Amino acid sequence: VLTCWLGEHTARSGRQILQDAGIASFETPADAAMAVAYLSDWSRAQRALMRTPSSRSEDVPSDREAVLAIFREVAREGRRMLTEPEAKAAISAYGIPVPETVVAKTPAEAEVAASRLLKTSERIVVKLLSKAISHKSDIDGVVLNIADAAAVGAAARAIEAGVRKHAPQADIEGYAVQPMVTRKQAQELILGMSRDPIFGPAILFGAGGVAVEVMDDTAIALPPLDDVLASDLIGQTRIGRLLAGFRDRKPTNRQAIIAALNGLSQMIVDFPCLVAVDINPLLADAEGVIALDARIEIEPGRVEEAGPNPALAIRPYPSGWDKAFAGGGTHYHIRPIKPADIALYPEFLARISPDDLRLRFLSPRKSFSDQMLKRFTQLDYDRNMAFVALETATGALAGISRLSCDPDRSVAEYALLVRTDLQGHGLGWELLRQIVAYAKADGIGWIEGIVLSENRTMLTMCREFGFSIAHLPDEPGLVEARLQLH
Template identity: 45%
Template sequence: MTIRNIEKLFSPSSVALYGASDRKGSIGRTVMNNLYADFKGTVWLVNPSHSEIAGVPCYRDTASLPGIPDLAVIAVPPRYVPDIIRDLGEKGTRAAVVITAGFRQEGLTDELVEAAKRHDLRIIGPNCFGLLVPGTGLNASFAHGMPLNGELALLSQSGAIISAILDWSRDAGKGFSAMVSMGDMVDVDLGDMLDYLAADTHTRAILMYLEQVTDARKFMSAARSAARVKPVIVIKSGRHAEAAKAAHSHTGALAGSDAVYNAAFRRAGILRVTDLEDLFDAAEILSHLKAVHGDRLAIITNGGGAGVLAVDRLIDFGGTLADLSEETLARLDQALPDNWSKGNPVDIIGDAGPERYEQAMEIVLEDPCVDAVMVINCPTALASSTEAAKATLRSIDRNNRKFIHPKAVLTAWLGDGAAQESRALFAAEGYPTFHTPEDAVRGFSYLTRHARDQRALMQTPPSLPEGFHTDAAEARKVIAAATGSGRTLLTEPEAKAVLKAYGIPTVETVIAAHPQEVEKAAQQFLARGCKDVAVKILSVDISHKSDMGGVKLGLSDAATARQAAEEMLAAIGAALPEANIEGFTVQPMIRRPGAHELIIGVSEDATFGPIIMFGAGGTAVEVIRDTAMALPPLDLKLARDLMEETRVFKLLKGYRDRPAAHLSAIELALVRISQMVAELPEITELDINPLLADEAGVIALDARIVAGGGEAAPEGKLNPRLAIRPYPSEWEQRETLPEGRSILIRPIRPEDEKYYDVFMEKTDPEDIRLRLFVPLRKLQHEFIARLTQIDYARAMAFIAIDPDSDEMLGISRLAADPDNVRAEYAVITRTDMKGHGLGWALMQRLIHYAEAEKIEELWGQVAIENHTMLQMCRELGFEIHQEPTDASLKLVTLSLPVKKP
């Protein structure tokens, strides 16, 4: 994550073009013309074969340039580019757009990257369409023109898409703050651009055309950060690409690449759309309308048919038609003609003039049962569409001024000529409008989806149950024994032993070497009161036992069990003579009438690493295909979200006389598997199928685990292949304060919101003022969520917990810049803990963490009267200076030793 020198790409004062040409139609000539068209800065042409082009002086090489270019645009054959980059870096240039293609084919990529890295010179490309920044007039591309200036930024992995959008956007009147063709992304990638554009004040929304993600953890971290501050909307190509051709596990066969991308986008808070028109509609909606707090839509229309079309589409998208209150209906009855529709949609009749639109909107917007309003106008000879639009705008303005949280209003003005002036009025005021009711409803669906995803990012998960424990060490022993013998596929008993180490209930299983032992094991189970048993083949060469006749169920006596084992041996011997048969497993039949068969699985995605799957299980799992994917790590809230994406979840909640399954037990099983994925990178595939679930809980009847695909993590270290950095449990530590009091200092978790109310009550307002620079007694949920739901890839917070009272005693916090070079710190302790060494302990932990993360400098702002903090900073070696922008603050900085790799 680095945005170092990226600003040079977007706001250069001088540009050098390498490969400028006098040949019409060439890339060099096209880029030259584009640079001279609107760019107000200096442009230097570089081509050793020309002394001038079109009357403009041409320089032989970098050394002969009269100044240092802020930006280089390079369109020369690949073999020359590394040397050009080296020369530019030595001269002082820090940014380049490399349009040239062919580096990978000629084996020059590493040389290019190394030449740039030595000087922190940032490269867009190679093999890219170029870069366009309308606000500065910079067109460093071979596009056929410049887009309008606006507030949308476009990142594209296809130059052709940029060209098409550029052409379309001008006709549609859509403007851009930037258009960036990413090319091969040997340096600047999607994560870097998302970080830069998230902070760019000229950009209101970020649009992406995406073909692939190269660095999943970096992308997810940057995308989650950007999506919290402005809409991020994506089109991902290849939605129907064939996936998992050679998958051996159910999870692998069901986990298509596109489904994983969907899971990643949801987790990051990115809105996905399917076509270019939707991309801009979604951007208009999300960047201009307030967030909605629900999906209850009221429709006001002067044409009943148009209202019905809107309702049909709303239901298609899973929306809710608002149920208007009795008060609202009564008020509408007073205001509208007798023949109005008496419900929602509110049909105000075809002769409705502007006054009727205003009256209806005012009444409906005040209804607490309504979350958003759609206003539709059908052109008639009885009333002016333009006047109706003006009335609607007046109502929107009153709505925005009247309410602290104004409701979203969407408009659909039907027709062509009659609606042109109205649409222009809406556009001039920045309000999105649509040509059809169906399009308006689609826009509303984007608004509700985005709002739901944003709320999900801020929701506080439940705490894990008391005594939650996993035994990674025991699981590692089992895996090591299997891989040590040359196997990657664990036997069923081994797989169940791993599950048991992670607290997932499994059915008791006995290994039998031959049919006679099967009979003996069955007799023991039956003697203990079991009605019948199941016998399964035990072979690492057979992945799906049922498919090969390797499972026999409901065997009610020992002799039958032995006979089933003998028949199994004969059948498999004939079908798979090369299979190594190690014996059988015998287990009691679990009789849980009404239990649901589920599947929990883990698979390895080539881009996003380990993924977790949940859904309807059983032998028909790949036929039913009712599953959903999520990226680990999961908490209880994310586990529930995953469950709710499946159809089987509706059954799990209970229906008719069938009780609900123990949903919390299923959530906990998912969290335990997530923990397993984080702690055991050796596991690359896992199927628990079926996992029986009913009102009593869950139990795994069968399990399949493949290990050995990844290196075992050192003790205390977590899976490096996770796309989202997991909770860093290795930083949990008991600390003894100078007075002998023992406390726990650990990284913060989302569920730690519960501690803040008591912490604020026991902290003096003056202490809070010295930390936050404003006196507060209570923090709102949204604010606390931002404090507790952090991205461990770019921030850290340590909380001190009293093990006896289970209360938070203090907290220290670090937020790194995208370059991970500097980080702002903050620390506060409860008032009754001042003077006990807690602030010192929290600060030292923060410093150790910053050193481990190779952060070069810690900095903070301290109130000038906060003498205790300033004294601690002096003792820790901070430099203390006056904050230049605020006389009431001191700026403190600490340089940290960084070991270069």
């Protein structure tokens, strides 16, 4: 309840009565409206934070080594811009579909390539390949809708003549010959990436095509993305409403667009050397998506830098921390927690005894709200970390170790919980070892935990691990376990 008692002298006593009773009271309607706006914005933000994504960019099948090989070759030649075939090969390795492209060195080779492609395609496209010219359409470097091989050779020769006329200093390295993709009901989209001086890499999505600047229908998001964030990005644009279908147009395959955004997001995470990416147009219809053109710029001196990209404003999922463990005749897969793991918690908590829950949370606990479980699984990996142990055979959650760090990274609090029926086989020790290894690698100075003095199993493990144990003078029954890392 929000109130507004208008006036000066007479309102003071009334406003005081309301506030003494715990009811918010404001001097003007504008102040009350602003309070409502703050509450609404906060609630909206909380709802957004609590949504559970089913897939994230790290789940995209990718071939990082293939892309690294392309970038190394470009850097070896001292280039910043990839050719179109190189750029298409790179995005294809991250799950973004592209048409088959044949590189021809001469017009004669272009004719031969066209003869083969015309066996399965009705029309052919010929594009200029030149490291000195990135916007090919500006100098008539693209010829569409060619029906026979001889015309492909003629088109290649016409492109060469146009380059000699408009950009005589540019080298012609060949021609890209590919099938003409015609999807009558497809929407032209653009996917891109650029570096912001403050927020680092940013992803662009919107209406594409040759008139992208005129349409000015784009939105920006910060990587890493997941399916929820990618869907939000699509929804911020006007063309996003057209993608839902209208009149005789079927809805586009939204999941295919989301997968393309997630693929681009993961490429940005994996390669700090990326300077700019431009995928335009990306055709999207009910069948899926396909990228007809792509431009990528890199920083040659940073090609060998390994991800995750340190320039990201949001820390990505900490990949590379998976491991296998066997204990008590059971095999486990230990990895960083993901938001989708919330589905594993109800069964996990049901198989933990009330006494083990009391030892973990320092007091009896009977239930956990849905919001609390989401907070357990949706982490800011910059400040928090959790490792889950999953039974390899069933995928069931067997145990979890958790770390929560101070902003200055000097101290982090740890916690550990193993399913009651699986205790005594070394899983808790392995989860603690994993969280300590992560804290060391992350530069954290100390880790500490508050333990009930009756929790002898945990205290024994801590002593064997090298923790110092001290009783808390102001908290009878509690002890503090601390381990210095740096």
